[in-house]
Amino acid sequence: MADVPIDSGGGGPLAFLRTQAARNVYERVMHALLFIASAFSILVTLGIIASLFGEAITFFTANPEVTLREYLTGTEWAPLLQSNPQFGILPLINGTIMIAVLSSLVALPVGLATAIFLSEYAPGRLRRAVKPLLEILSGIPTVVYGYFALVFITPQLERIIAAINTAFGLTDGPGEIEINLFNALSASIVVGVLIIPLVASISEDAMRSVPRSLREGSFALGATQFETATRVVVPAALSGILASFVIAISRAIGETMAVTVAAGATPKMTLNPLESVQTMTAFIVQVSFGDAAAGSINSQSIYAVGATLFLMTFTMNLIGDFILRRFREEYE
Amino acid sequence: MTTNGSTDYVFETDGLSVYYDGKLAVDNINLQVKRNHITALIGPSGCGKSTVLRSFNRMNDLIPGASVEGKIIYDGRNIYDDSTDPVEVRRRIGMVFQKPNPFPKTIYENVAFGPRINGYQGNMDELVERCLRQAALWDEVKDKLKENGLALSGGQQQRLCIARALATQPDVLLMDEPASALDPIATLRIEELMHELKEDYTIVIVTHNMQQAARVSDYTTFMSIDRSNPDARIGHVVEFGPTEQIFTNPQKKETEDYVSGRFG
Amino acid sequence: MSTVETTTPTTQAPAAEAVGTYKENRSARENAGRIFFVILILATVFGLVMLALLITDVVVKGIFNDLPGDYMLVTGDISGDTITANEVAVIDPLERIAGSRTQTDRGIAGEIVGTETRTEETRGGDTLNLEFLVLDTEHGEVLIQIDEDTVILDEDEGETPATLESFPVDGSAHVMVIGIERQDFIIGQEILVGPPEGSIAGEIRSFEGPTISVQIASDDGTEELSVQQNITLETSMGRRTVVLEEGTLMFFAADPDGDQTQLEELFGTRPPLTGTVITDFPSRRPREAGMLSGIVGSVIVIGLTALFSFPLGVGAAIYLEEYANRGWLTNLINININNLAGVPSIVYGMLGLTVFVRFFGAFRPSSPLVQAFNIPVEEGAVGGWIFNLFGIPWLEIHLPFGRSLLAGGATMTLLILPIVIIASREAIRAVPPSIREAAFGLGATKWQVISRTIFPIAFPGIMTGMILALSRAIGETAPLIIMGAFTFIAFLPSSIWDQFTVMPIQIYNWVQLPGDAFRVQLAAAGIIILLAIMLSMNAIAIFLRNRFEIKW
Ligand SMILES: Nc1ncnc2c1ncn2[C@@H]1O[C@H](COP(=O)(O)OP(=O)(O)O)[C@@H](O)[C@H]1O
Numbered sequence A: 001m002a003d004v005p006i007d008s009g010g011g012g013p014l015a016f017l018r019t020q021a022a023r024n025v026y027e028r029v030m031h032a033l034l035f036i037a038s039a040f041s042i043l044v045t046l047g048i049i050a051s052l053f054g055e056a057i058t059f060f061t062a063n064p065e066v067t068l069r070e071y072l073t074g075t076e077w078a079p080l081l082q083s084n085p086q087f088g089i090l091p092l093i094n095g096t097i098m099i100a101v102l103s104s105l106v107a108l109p110v111g112l113a114t115a116i117f118l119s120e121y122a123p124g125r126l127r128r129a130v131k132p133l134l135e136i137l138s139g140i141p142t143v144v145y146g147y148f149a150l151v152f153i154t155p156q157l158e159r160i161i162a163a164i165n166t167a168f169g170l171t172d173g174p175g176e177i178e179i180n181l182f183n184a185l186s187a188s189i190v191v192g193v194l195i196i197p198l199v200a201s202i203s204e205d206a207m208r209s210v211p212r213s214l215r216e217g218s219f220a221l222g223a224t225q226f227e228t229a230t231r232v233v234v235p236a237a238l239s240g241i242l243a244s245f246v247i248a249i250s251r252a253i254g255e256t257m258a259v260t261v262a263a264g265a266t267p268k269m270t271l272n273p274l275e276s277v278q279t280m281t282a283f284i285v286q287v288s289f290g291d292a293a294a295g296s297i298n299s300q301s302i303y304a305v306g307a308t309l310f311l312m313t314f315t316m317n318l319i320g321d322f323i324l325r326r327f328r329e330e331y332e
Numbered sequence B: 001m002t003t004n005g006s007t008d009y010v011f012e013t014d015g016l017s018v019y020y021d022g023k024l025a026v027d028n029i030n031l032q033v034k035r036n037h038i039t040a041l042i043g044p045s046g047c048g049k050s051t052v053l054r055s056f057n058r059m060n061d062l063i064p065g066a067s068v069e070g071k072i073i074y075d076g077r078n079i080y081d082d083s084t085d086p087v088e089v090r091r092r093i094g095m096v097f098q099k100p101n102p103f104p105k106t107i108y109e110n111v112a113f114g115p116r117i118n119g120y121q122g123n124m125d126e127l128v129e130r131c132l133r134q135a136a137l138w139d140e141v142k143d144k145l146k147e148n149g150l151a152l153s154g155g156q157q158q159r160l161c162i163a164r165a166l167a168t169q170p171d172v173l174l175m176d177e178p179a180s181a182l183d184p185i186a187t188l189r190i191e192e193l194m195h196e197l198k199e200d201y202t203i204v205i206v207t208h209n210m211q212q213a214a215r216v217s218d219y220t221t222f223m224s225i226d227r228s229n230p231d232a233r234i235g236h237v238v239e240f241g242p243t244e245q246i247f248t249n250p251q252k253k254e255t256e257d258y259v260s261g262r263f264g
Numbered sequence C: 001m002s003t004v005e006t007t008t009p010t011t012q013a014p015a016a017e018a019v020g021t022y023k024e025n026r027s028a029r030e031n032a033g034r035i036f037f038v039i040l041i042l043a044t045v046f047g048l049v050m051l052a053l054l055i056t057d058v059v060v061k062g063i064f065n066d067l068p069g070d071y072m073l074v075t076g077d078i079s080g081d082t083i084t085a086n087e088v089a090v091i092d093p094l095e096r097i098a099g100s101r102t103q104t105d106r107g108i109a110g111e112i113v114g115t116e117t118r119t120e121e122t123r124g125g126d127t128l129n130l131e132f133l134v135l136d137t138e139h140g141e142v143l144i145q146i147d148e149d150t151v152i153l154d155e156d157e158g159e160t161p162a163t164l165e166s167f168p169v170d171g172s173a174h175v176m177v178i179g180i181e182r183q184d185f186i187i188g189q190e191i192l193v194g195p196p197e198g199s200i201a202g203e204i205r206s207f208e209g210p211t212i213s214v215q216i217a218s219d220d221g222t223e224e225l226s227v228q229q230n231i232t233l234e235t236s237m238g239r240r241t242v243v244l245e246e247g248t249l250m251f252f253a254a255d256p257d258g259d260q261t262q263l264e265e266l267f268g269t270r271p272p273l274t275g276t277v278i279t280d281f282p283s284r285r286p287r288e289a290g291m292l293s294g295i296v297g298s299v300i301v302i303g304l305t306a307l308f309s310f311p312l313g314v315g316a317a318i319y320l321e322e323y324a325n326r327g328w329l330t331n332l333i334n335i336n337i338n339n340l341a342g343v344p345s346i347v348y349g350m351l352g353l354t355v356f357v358r359f360f361g362a363f364r365p366s367s368p369l370v371q372a373f374n375i376p377v378e379e380g381a382v383g384g385w386i387f388n389l390f391g392i393p394w395l396e397i398h399l400p401f402g403r404s405l406l407a408g409g410a411t412m413t414l415l416i417l418p419i420v421i422i423a424s425r426e427a428i429r430a431v432p433p434s435i436r437e438a439a440f441g442l443g444a445t446k447w448q449v450i451s452r453t454i455f456p457i458a459f460p461g462i463m464t465g466m467i468l469a470l471s472r473a474i475g476e477t478a479p480l481i482i483m484g485a486f487t488f489i490a491f492l493p494s495s496i497w498d499q500f501t502v503m504p505i506q507i508y509n510w511v512q513l514p515g516d517a518f519r520v521q522l523a524a525a526g527i528i529i530l531l532a533i534m535l536s537m538n539a540i541a542i543f544l545r546n547r548f549e550i551k552w
């Protein structure tokens, strides 16, 4: 034995083989506290479901003039009217989907191309520099994106539309293209930019987890780098890429401030992106910013809309998460 | 094999078997480890040397799905008894790992870590110095005790880990291929160190390097994979005895093949 | 791409045994890759150019373009009848909300001389009728917009004489009148009309009536001004028609084509981004508008969020990484956390509204819960109930939380919790298993291993993730709007039970307001401040990551 005395209990070699009771009380308490912290997240989910759906049910039961059928199929949304308010969610869904689709047109190709570049071409240092930049891009407050859309992009669009009108001689004629100050297009562009990082980073992760051997096999057959990237790596990572698309679209559906600021507050059934529309999220903000009193039909209607929104995004996230899990199992 | 009464033995295993996720990894190990001697575990990779070594201080408890059958008698008591606290077992039976794994703390704090968590009351500076001296590291680091342990060379890191293990005043040092990640000169330092430590400690060392086993150990256990059961890779002890005998006059053909380099 | 289709036989000869030939067209095949690259580079360049333009735009509007002169704010509803010739004092509606704690000094006292209705177009494309009172004040006639929040203190109703006096109006501009004997209005001329309160600056668009002789008041005596005339101005808020009457003050820029300096000197302009944005409370006047309460609110909300989310998030991460064994419960928690991270932030706002702002109302004095346990409950100021358990003021608990800083911090905690957990788990996972083994091998208990080795080693990584999560929270707008944070807060909070606003809500509010001064310039100034804070938080996080990252 070494010669420095320590408090070994002094009872010979067997003395330390005692029971662990005292120490274990502390260990157990910590264990329990940590478990509570991790189970708290389930409480949050339950809270979301209870509060959204609880109030949404009140909305339908307390207001006999609103039926679930009218809510789901009605094509007019005008809950703020004093007389004869209308509660058909379709115009809000119309606005939401239009912006989700248009922003995907921006984000999916650009995000995927960025991912291909980062995973297959970019040297390590460039990749390590670009990734935090993408993170920052996605961290910019969405109200700022809304401001950009309204103050910067819309004027550019106005210029372009004016140029088109002049070029085709449409000005002041019946076919003149008109663009609203608040329009779905400029909102979609910024929402698209907003979700590029999401697409890029999830797709890139998926592509990088494709084993090297697959790439080498392709090169050995005489494929170029681009062919290897597009015909071997992308298909191999397809489920991961699809998951990134689903998750990004879900994010676009839930995006709030950019569309509230830039897309307007006019719920309508339209396919024209140059018109002002209203999304589900924008409606919720509109009512809340106007400070609806608790228990009023307005404040209940936002819960019905919120529950619809939650169902849509939650389903998409579950699907995305599921695809991603399946994909990871394939290669890990 | 000589027996001088049970107190001469630090460990005696009795039908030790270890399972990972219900699959048998080593089967029915019966071994003795003699006090103040160096016992080596050799054998081909994957035969369960580390598994056996880690069961001496209940490190296998930390692997989810690992379970142990049989007994390990340490000073007359089974360390796998329900009443035994694995934490106390590990404090008394120190371990040095294959890859040096100092904490990313200062050299001083690395050594002081064990005493601190065990509520050591004495003079910490003195203890740290003593352990670093015992690990033959003091002269090299005495001027930079506040530097990060990770800044040392690999061989120094491993001696730091030995010093760290010594600081809890263990009875036994378990070493799992302690020199396999080191260059030959650093390896030599570690081997010299083991000879010095033998005075105060019992050492069990796993090595795949037969020269090393021959150089440092007093007793050698040869393990290998049981070839009578080719479907499962189950480790077992082939032969156990004084190192001299294992290397010059093995009783089993399999041992002879292995030590003479014809196998593995 | 026409060359793609041209077929060249392979140069290798043994045609006899070959089963077929290959289309060998290397250049076409490589072109695909090249085109991809060219497009990528063009897109990147385009993106960078747009970014540069955008940044220039924001910086120019937020820093270099001065705010325009005074203007009127037009929003709100219509109120009822008014009696001409009554002495009244009017308190600005928005300012009253702003001053919900402190009395406003923005009131105007005067005699009602008429009313006026105007039509405005709203964001939704509807038209809105706005009603104004024309007040005859000591500074001349002032238009006051009336909405349902406007407080009119009527002298005849007894309440007011003292109040009327307590609303001094700053008349300093009065002194600086540029007098003009006779002026023909020139289209395009810069002009400022009216007394300081409710005055309008703009460019003359049109005018009606005969050309008149205008006489201007100066501070040492008022010269006569008699002919009534309407003048339409192009202002920062769109077109305005102003009635010129006796008492109306007009200030002209000397040269219609020249610069605006004289007008600006008159009322003092400033660039949007100056110290005042940081030191002033919200105001309906752009030159006086700031976001002090927003900055303070953001800092406190973020502080509370950090305080709550750190133990919860890190605790959960430690449990999931170090304790949880594979099982359905762990699986459920994992899936759940991933999904929570994808729930739209607005939903958290609705959760916060239901739970923190409203639900805890179950603790009212009348509620069975409170009565059953005989809890000492006091009724609080804003419809809340105060539990003063130990009689110590700073330990009191208000239920429900109401639209308080605490409710804001709690809501934000729920929002960033999944991010904090995911980031902390990554940091913990980065600690190599050999470190755990080393600590266990020295006889450390599980909690000792965690608290003395794993946590300290993972701490910089956890902090990095934490700061990034908080930098996201500081920009979040929607949840706090839903939860009911306010827009106009003209006081600094004295406890976590106070009402609050945050920076991004101020920005959103400015973007909402008509007039470039708010919508473009002040919003840009606010964005610059917000982004500066956010980017420095990111920089700190990246610094932490690089400085303390351990190379194993
Ligand atoms: N953590 C573990 N989980 C599952 N199986 C393991 C684990 N550790 C070791 N094994 C298995 O146990 C057997 C013995 O491994 P080990 O003791 O590491 O051998 P050695 O140290 O002799 O190379 C191997 O077949 C190995 O795959």
Ligand SMILES: [Mg+2]
Residues within 6 Å of the ligand: B049, B050, B051
């Ligand atoms: Mg091993």
